[in-house]
Amino acid sequence: MANLISRLTGAETQPQMTRRGFLVSMTAVGVAFGFPQASHAAMNPAVPDGTPVTPNGDTFEPSMWYWIDADGQVNVNIIRAEMGQHVGTAIARILADELEVAWENVHITHVDTAEKWGLMVTGGSWSIWQSWPVYRQAGAAGRTALIEAAAAKWGVDASGLTARDGAVTDGTQTISYGDLVAEGLDRSFTEEELAALPLKPHADLRLVGQDVHPLDLDTKTTGQAIYGLDAKVDGMVYGVPMLPPTRYGSKVNAVDDSGAKDIKGYLETVVIEDPSGTVPGWVVVLGKTLHAARTATYEISVDWTSGETANVSEEDIQARSRELIQGEEGSILHTEQPDTTAAFDA
Known part of the structure; x- marks a missing residue:
C-alpha cells in the first residue's frame, strides 16, 4: 500500500507542471487540488488563451465571493466543480444580476480548497439553489455600497439613486463602478446587515434565466479548460x-x-x-x-x-414493499427516533 500511495502522490519526485496540469498536494485528510495562477482554471473569455483576469489597480471586495476593480471588471469566485454544466456561468449570473453589472465585464475564478468557502460539494443539484441566497446577498451588498459611495460623493440621498450596467446615476449625473472603486471604497457588512438587504424582485431580474454567453465556453471549445482528469504529477498512475x-x-x-x-x-x-x-x-x-x-x-x-443480498431481485423488493404497506405498522420503517419534531424544531 505504501508503494501505491508513493506512486499516486509522486512522493519520490517533486511535482512538475505541464501546460494542462495543476498542483496536487497530499494532506493527512485527503487530496487538495490547486490551480497555479498561470493556468486556465480561471476562465477569462475576453483573452484568447483563457488566462485568468487580473485586477487593474485597487479592488473592492464587498464579500469574499467577488471583487470589482478600477476598470469595473467583476471577478466571481466559484466553489462548485465544473463538470460541463456551466456552473460558473450560472452562479456568476446570479451575482451579476443583483449587483447590476454588464455581463461582458464578468469573469469567474474556480477557487482552491479552503475552509473559508464552507461546504464545497458539487452534486445532488445543490449548486444553484444553495448558492442562490448567498450570491444574491453578496451582489446586493456591492450594489448598496456603490450607491452609498456615489450618494456621499454627490451629497445626495442614496434612496434617489439607481444602479444599472456597472454605473450609478441620480438621473442627471452618472459614475461608473470602476471610478468609485478607483476613488477608494471600504464598506463591510455584518451577517445581520446582509440578511436585511433588499433584493431585486424576481420580475426585475435581467440575466437570470436569459440566454447569455457562457463565461468558459471558449476555453472548453478550444480544449484549454482544465478538469480534474487533466491533473498531472510525476510518477502518477x-x-x-x-x-x-x-x-x-x-x-x-x-x-x-x-x-x-x-x-x-x-x-x-x-x-x-x-x-x-x-x-x-x-x-x-x-x-x-x-x-x-x-x-x-x-x-x-x-x-x-458475495454478501447476503446478492440474489435479491426487483420482485423481492416489490414484495417486501407490499408486505410493509399491508402490515399494521404501515409502509414507514421504524427508526430509533421516529418522532421528527425535535429535529425540525432545531
Missing part, C-alpha cells in the same frame, strides 16, 4: 475500481490478471480490504494511462464471495 457484487459483505478471494498483462500501460491490480468489515473488498486496476487501466478491467477475473 490511474486507478479504475472493479465494483464488488454487493454493497456489504463482499470479499475478494482471488484475482487473475493474466489476460491484462499484454495491455500497454497496464501496471498491476491491487486488492484493498477493510479489516473492520465496514467497507467491502475493492479491486483497483492501475495503469500508466486511464485508457490502459479501464481496458484492463475487461480482461481481469475476480473471484468474489
Whole structure:
C-alpha cells in the first residue's frame, strides 16, 4: 500500500507542471487540488488563451465571493466543480444580476480548497439553489455600497439613486463602478446587515434565466479548460475500481490478471480490504494511462464471495414493499427516533 500511495502522490519526485496540469498536494485528510495562477482554471473569455483576469489597480471586495476593480471588471469566485454544466456561468449570473453589472465585464475564478468557502460539494443539484441566497446577498451588498459611495460623493440621498450596467446615476449625473472603486471604497457588512438587504424582485431580474454567453465556453471549445482528469504529477498512475457484487459483505478471494498483462500501460491490480468489515473488498486496476487501466478491467477475473443480498431481485423488493404497506405498522420503517419534531424544531 505504501508503494501505491508513493506512486499516486509522486512522493519520490517533486511535482512538475505541464501546460494542462495543476498542483496536487497530499494532506493527512485527503487530496487538495490547486490551480497555479498561470493556468486556465480561471476562465477569462475576453483573452484568447483563457488566462485568468487580473485586477487593474485597487479592488473592492464587498464579500469574499467577488471583487470589482478600477476598470469595473467583476471577478466571481466559484466553489462548485465544473463538470460541463456551466456552473460558473450560472452562479456568476446570479451575482451579476443583483449587483447590476454588464455581463461582458464578468469573469469567474474556480477557487482552491479552503475552509473559508464552507461546504464545497458539487452534486445532488445543490449548486444553484444553495448558492442562490448567498450570491444574491453578496451582489446586493456591492450594489448598496456603490450607491452609498456615489450618494456621499454627490451629497445626495442614496434612496434617489439607481444602479444599472456597472454605473450609478441620480438621473442627471452618472459614475461608473470602476471610478468609485478607483476613488477608494471600504464598506463591510455584518451577517445581520446582509440578511436585511433588499433584493431585486424576481420580475426585475435581467440575466437570470436569459440566454447569455457562457463565461468558459471558449476555453472548453478550444480544449484549454482544465478538469480534474487533466491533473498531472510525476510518477502518477490511474486507478479504475472493479465494483464488488454487493454493497456489504463482499470479499475478494482471488484475482487473475493474466489476460491484462499484454495491455500497454497496464501496471498491476491491487486488492484493498477493510479489516473492520465496514467497507467491502475493492479491486483497483492501475495503469500508466486511464485508457490502459479501464481496458484492463475487461480482461481481469475476480473471484468474489458475495454478501447476503446478492440474489435479491426487483420482485423481492416489490414484495417486501407490499408486505410493509399491508402490515399494521404501515409502509414507514421504524427508526430509533421516529418522532421528527425535535429535529425540525432545531
